[in-house]
Amino acid sequence: MATAADLTVKPAEIDPIDVTRAELYTEDRWQEPFRQLRRHAPIQWVPESKYGAYWSVSSHKPIQHIEALPKLFSSDWRYGGITLAAESDTLLPNEIRQPMFIAMDPPEHTAQRRTVAPSFGPGEVAAMKEECRERTAEVLDALPIGKAFDWVQRVSIELTTGQLAKLFGFPWEERHKLTEWSDYGGDITMFRDADALAARNAKMQEMGMAFAALWQERMANQGAAGGKDLISVMIQSDAMNHMSEEEFIGNLILLIVGGNDTTRNSMSGYAYGLNQFPEEREKLEQDPDLIPNAVQEIIRWQTPLAHMRRVLTEDTDMFGHDMKKGDRVALWYISANRDEEVFDDPDAIRVDRENARRHLSFGYGIHRCVGARVAELQLITLFEEMAKRRLRVNVLSEPERVPACFVHGYKSMQVELSTY
Ligand code: HEM
Secondary structure, X not given: OOOHHHHHOOHHHOOOOOOOOHHHHHOOOOHHHHHHHHHHOOEEEEOOOOOOOEEEEOOHHHHHHXXXXXXXXXXXXXXXXXXXXXXXXXXXXXXXXXXXXXXXXXXXXXXXXXXXXXXHXXXXXXXXXXXXXXXXXXXXXXXXXXXXXXXXXXXXXXXXHHHHHHHHOOOHHHOHHHHHHHHHHOOHHHHHOHHHHHHHHHHHHHHHHHHHHHHHHHXXXXXXXXXXXXXXXXXXXXXXXXXXXXXXXXXXXXXXXXXHHHHHHHHHHHHHHHHHOHHHHHHHHHOHHHHHHHHHHHHHHHOOEOEEEEEEOOOEEEOOEEEOOOOEEEEEHHHHOOOOOOOOOOOOOOOOOOOHHHOOOOOOHHHOOOOHHHHHHHHHHHHHHHHHOOEEEEEOOOOEEOOOOOEXXXXXXXXXXXXX
């Protein structure tokens, strides 16, 4: 088991383990390399990878420590943003950088986060409950019992895209576009291929134009005054006056990409994970009061975003490691959530795990997920509506997984429903 002192183990004492390799995720065998890293080199310099050199931070404590130092460990988009995809300060061929507040440091970050945060407060989220429940019920009631279907398409995507369409007041019939844009936006594998990056840019531009049109429409329409959808709220906010159109669009992209893949893959993780642990599934079926805790446990176990990255703004000594200005640092939430120091038997799902909430799936510190409550609402509602109908998901074959070290999830998953 790792101890705090292990944090200072130097990279030379264990060969670098490059955990960005896509096959680790498509084949679902990332667990062992991260176990090795946590045990022998929880902070390790990896000089070579498809995404360039980086520091790999893989245990719970140093990730929290680093996230609490946002001035030293910057998220700034000018350094290439919050995934390992881009280089620090050199643009890749066809790379365009978009300002958005997840990729900003204080004071810019503080002001812009303040604009949207009230839309995700407890009162606002409580007001979304009824609509979320009705929509979830409708999706579940349309599913076949005892017949194979793709859970990702029919449940996870349908519910999360529907929620975002409601949140933004996006035209309902065109909501599938949100799914497509989000998929392009979150796909970091496109970054190292200039043609793929150009295709991604085209999609992001299409999305930007669609939202710019909605923005114009709501600006022109006095109905925006007092409008409750997120676009109207942003238009009415004081901080809006200080935001360029580019930043406004960047932040909308952030909200869509941030809110879509992540919640989607938690819903798919619920189906897959509980199928892996049938005794835990039964425990939850017998005691629906466990649902809120089970939601946290599934978010921990799945870790829908495997990492976020930071860039050093100054040379520093971090637990004995000589980090240099400009170095890129990957914070592996996926590994912190399996840290044996924090979670007993971490690879197992335990729906009644006492400290499930200590997971880092939402990040930590000033950038901690602003949409966490909306994600929790959607998951709690799904679990509750499944329980009401006494529905159980049986996974029929290994799912197809996302081939990347950023979005950690499933492309498709054949399942069959039964009742209990
Ligand atoms: C930030 C995860 C759902 C919007 C983040 C961060 C993570 C994360 C890891 C960055 C933390 C950091 O850099 O320290 C998740 C997970 C979700 C989820 C696992 C679902 C289970 C959502 C939803 C929305 C959303 C539903 C909005 C509709 C955002 C935004 C930020 C963010 C705007 C930027 C916050 C900031 O920089 O201050 N999320 N997220 N997320 N998330 Fe989420």
